[in-house]
Amino acid sequence: MAELRRMPATTSSGECVFCAIGTGRAPAAFVHEDDEFVAIVDLRPVTTGHLLVLPRAHHADLAGLPPETGARMFTIAQQLAAALRRxxxxxxxxxxxxxxxxAAGQEIPHVHLHVIPRHPDDGFVLDADWRVRSREELIEVAEKVRAAL
Structure with a gap:
């Protein structure tokens, strides 16, 4: 599926495509705009109404995203989710x-949050090894994460 969704990460001039959208140098269908964020309709939606929340400032990944910016991104996504339902x-x-x-499927190295409307027969699935893990394995993973905090 990733091959079907692939889109260029940069404009023809080499600029990050999401930075270009955020500054108005690339077209998009906007649903939200403020000083820090834009939200747009996804060019290749999973379902009709699929939106993207993008910080205007370039942050390649979560590690580089300031926590307060990440929190605001989720707040905007929550508002958009409520709007989609209306x-x-x-x-x-x-x-x-x-x-x-x-490896997680990020195609454009500019952090962004998808807001995807869902319905029972939309065809979108996440497939994984969902088997229940042993208590020992869960404790070991928890210890490793706590140690890295």
Missing amino acids: TDLRCDAINLFLADGK
């Missing part, structure tokens, strides 16, 4: 999705 678009549920890094 439209006549098909929206029985919402997924918020943030891919952080290429």
Whole structure:
């Protein structure tokens, strides 16, 4: 599926495409604009109404995103999710999705949050090894994460 969604990370002049959108140098269908953020309709939506929340400032990934900016990004996404539910678009549920890094599916190295309207037959699935893990494994993982905090 990633190959079907692939889009250029930069404009023809080499600028980050999301930076270009955030500064008005590239076109988009805007649903929100303020000094720090824009939210746009995704060019290749998973479902109709799929939105992206983008900081205007360039941050390649979550590690480089200031915590207060990340919090505000989620606040905007929450407001957009509520707005989607008030439209006549098909929206029985919402997924918020943030891919952080290429292995996670991040195609454009500018942190962004997807707001995806969902409905039972939309065809979007996340497939993984969902088996229940042992208590020992869970404790070991928790210890490693706590040690890294």
